[in-house]
Amino acid sequence: MSGMSEIMASSEIYKILLDHYGPPRWWSDDPYTVIVQAVLVQNIAWKNVEKTTAQMQEKLSPDFIASVPIDELEALIRSCGFYKTKARTIKTLTEWYIRKEEIIRQYSDEALRQEILSIKGIGEESADVILVYAFHRPVFIIDAYTRRLLERLGYSFSSDKERKKFLGNELPQDAMIYGYFHWFILDHSIRHCRKKPICEECPFLNCCRKGREMQSDA
Ligand code: SF4
Structure with a gap:
């Protein structure tokens, strides 16, 4: 992992997503x-x-x-x-x-x-x-959306193990928080951070490397 000094902790990413989207619904209780x-x-x-x-x-x-x-x-x-x-x-x-x-x-x-x-x-x-x-175990789900969002925000990881470590570093070991995080990233990737991102009104616009690039290209 490199170039992390000016970018957010995982708890900040989580808070921005929670503030913007509100608590998501959980999967089935069964x-x-x-x-x-x-x-x-x-x-x-x-x-x-x-x-x-x-x-x-x-x-x-x-x-x-x-x-x-x-x-x-x-x-x-x-x-x-x-x-x-x-x-x-x-x-x-x-x-x-x-x-x-x-x-x-x-x-x-x-x-x-x-x-x-x-x-x-x-x-x-x-x-x-x-x-x-x-089974409500505190484990991060790393998928293509998670990798893409982290990369666009400016992080550079060489493995999913590194991504999981980073995401877990600043957050309590809580299955609900980890589960919410995955939902947020999924939702965010469908609404804003698509293959061709819609950066306007994205909650990360001011702190996202890719978002800044998109704005300067416009
Ligand atoms: S600013 Fe754009 S590239 Fe960055 S997270 Fe938002 S939608 Fe994705």
């Missing part, structure tokens, strides 16, 4: 629903996921999903794309959840992360989404 949603949301808009899981209603339970034929599950989640792969991952995760539900609390954050990561179809981002939103 850990199993969050697990399924974390798979469905891969490469698809969140609104498709909400619609699909709302339509599933009582079918969104570990017992139902474990016993339903795979082609029926594929049909249920078809509108979320990549439905064959996602159906297989949801099946495997469901079997894991049924087996381990009673002892999940005993796992350390890192042990639970490794356990979830060992499930086929679950990458780093999905594992961290499940850790934070389903």
